[in-house]
Amino acid sequence: MTYPLDRRRLLELLGGAAATASLAGRNPLFAEQVAAPPAASADYTIHIGTGPVELAPDHIVSTTLYNGQFPGPLIRFKEGKRTVVDIYNDTDVPELVHWHGQMIPSDVDGAAEEGSPFVPAHGMRRISFVPRPAGFRFYHTHVVAGADLNRGTYTGQAGSVYIEPKSEPGVYDQEIFLVMKEFAPAFSRGGDMAMDMLAPGAPLKELEKEGAKADEAAKGTPKGYEVGYELFSINGKMLGSGEPIRVREGERVLLHVLNASATEIRSLALPGHAFRVVALDGNPVSTQAEVPVLWIGTAERVSAIVEMNHPGVFVLGDLSDEDRQHGMGIVVEYSGRKGKPQWAKPKPFRWDYTRFSKPNGALPSPDETIAIEIVKHNAAASGFNLWTLNGEAFSMETMKPLYKIEQARRYRLKFRNASDDIHPLHLHRHSFELARVGGQATAGVIKDVVMLGGFQEIEFDFVADNPGRTLFHCHQQLHMDFGFMALFDYVQA
Numbered sequence: 001m002t003y004p005l006d007r008r009r010l011l012e013l014l015g016g017a018a019a020t021a022s023l024a025g026r027n028p029l030f031a032e033q034v035a036a037p038p039a040a041s042a043d044y045t046i047h048i049g050t051g052p053v054e055l056a057p058d059h060i061v062s063t064t065l066y067n068g069q070f071p072g073p074l075i076r077f078k079e080g081k082r083t084v085v086d087i088y089n090d091t092d093v094p095e096l097v098h099w100h101g102q103m104i105p106s107d108v109d110g111a112a113e114e115g116s117p118f119v120p121a122h123g124m125r126r127i128s129f130v131p132r133p134a135g136f137r138f139y140h141t142h143v144v145a146g147a148d149l150n151r152g153t154y155t156g157q158a159g160s161v162y163i164e165p166k167s168e169p170g171v172y173d174q175e176i177f178l179v180m181k182e183f184a185p186a187f188s189r190g191g192d193m194a195m196d197m198l199a200p201g202a203p204l205k206e207l208e209k210e211g212a213k214a215d216e217a218a219k220g221t222p223k224g225y226e227v228g229y230e231l232f233s234i235n236g237k238m239l240g241s242g243e244p245i246r247v248r249e250g251e252r253v254l255l256h257v258l259n260a261s262a263t264e265i266r267s268l269a270l271p272g273h274a275f276r277v278v279a280l281d282g283n284p285v286s287t288q289a290e291v292p293v294l295w296i297g298t299a300e301r302v303s304a305i306v307e308m309n310h311p312g313v314f315v316l317g318d319l320s321d322e323d324r325q326h327g328m329g330i331v332v333e334y335s336g337r338k339g340k341p342q343w344a345k346p347k348p349f350r351w352d353y354t355r356f357s358k359p360n361g362a363l364p365s366p367d368e369t370i371a372i373e374i375v376k377h378n379a380a381a382s383g384f385n386l387w388t389l390n391g392e393a394f395s396m397e398t399m400k401p402l403y404k405i406e407q408a409r410r411y412r413l414k415f416r417n418a419s420d421d422i423h424p425l426h427l428h429r430h431s432f433e434l435a436r437v438g439g440q441a442t443a444g445v446i447k448d449v450v451m452l453g454g455f456q457e458i459e460f461d462f463v464a465d466n467p468g469r470t471l472f473h474c475h476q477q478l479h480m481d482f483g484f485m486a487l488f489d490y491v492q493a
């Protein structure tokens with residue numbers, strides 16, 4: 001089906017959000033269905049614009065969206081098949097769409113720090129790239145929010161990407177994408193982040209001392225602002241207000257779960273059921289392990305198979321009672337079962353990445369190790385905590401690359417966290433392999449975001465195999481906006 005250009009124009013003129021939403025609802029993303037003559041048509045079209053999200057009948061928020069919906073349309077790419085994407089920015093401010101977890105050139109990756117051009121306000125940009133690698137990725141805005149809670153990942157600019165491999169074994173009966181996301185953010189003092197969910201590893205005395213030194217240097221300044229939320233959702237619906245996940249006894253359901261939060265770590269449990277984790281950040285794990293709870297850092301993804309072998313009606317929800325009661329959950333309903341969805345708090349469970357590693361695995365020595373110490377400077381940036389990596393806060397003015405890397409070399413990044421916060425560390429344009437978690441050697445866990453616990457250490461390796469400027473940052477929006485970024489630049493040997 002093709003909409004003539006004038007009809008599309010008319011719809012746009014008729015009024016932003018509603019028209020865009022109805023278009024998107026009928027024809028998610030397929031450019032040839034909504035725009036332009038075939039010769040000029042893109043494979044996908046993304047419209048960035050403001051619109052309403054009905055989280056529940058009495059909770060409708062206005063935010064910035066992709067194609068008028070939250071989450072943004074699920075995009076299925078084919079691995080290795082060049083793809084053209086048109087990005088229209090219908091807002092008043094420049095935007096960036098970042099292709100999280102893909103290994104594509106810097107100018108289309110969607111980070112200004114790497115040299116990707118902005119999509120101008122009320123303008124458009126056509127990009128083209130070869131999607132890779134196969135697996136569960138996502139797309140989201142990459143602009144600085146700073147003190148503006150209507151920008152960056154506080155908005156509704158996020159959606160799942162699935163890059164289809166050339167062949168895929170079908171070992172499941174249903175495939176379901178779940179996007180966990182909070183709305184209605186506000187600043188607060190002090191957070192409520194769960195701190196004891198990571199294993200192995202315990203806070204290191206030496207790092208606690210470093211942290212105390214930074215506190216002293218701040219001369220008693222209390223810690224800076226944090227962000228809290230009023231409304232919580234899965235796939236843009238508060239618990240109980242959307243359609244349930246409908247299953248049959250005996251089915252194997254593959255869940256692809258994305259934590260699209262700007263700042264929070266999320267958890268998920270389904271009473272009476274276990275999750276068999278098959279991929280982390282879209283990358284198949286070395287060992288598929290069954291766990292009762294998923295802990296998912298900001299921007300992490302977990303793919304897990306649930307065997308539906310416990311008929312009933314349940315809440316698939318976050319362990320935090322408060323967040324679940326404010327919407328962070330979705331109902332799972334077995335065929336023929338009715339009644340109030342059941343919830344039961346699981347026993348305490350620590351998330352251990354090494355559960356999914358190669359048995360007794362260890363990585364070879366890298367060509368070079370780069371040690372990075374993370375320090376928090378309390379409220380040092382207009383009331384916000386300022387973050388330094390080896391003493392330097394990233395400057396958006398100079399965008400100076402901090403680390404030079406050479407193609408084909410294997411680098412080990414060794415992070416030492418001298419703060420009490422958990423950091424979801426993210427490397428663009430490359431995957432990395434965990435080398436050491438909480439002092440324990442490991443191999444075979446390949447990711448693009450990893451949580452580093454308070455006052456702990458983590459090490460991961462990456463191979464410099466995708467030339468171009470490459471951004472590293474904490475995915476917690478408040479941290480990345482206030483110093484917690486570093487640029488890697490390729491140099492000739």
Ligand SMILES: [Cu+2]
Nearest residue numbers: 423474476479
């Ligand atoms: Cu952080």
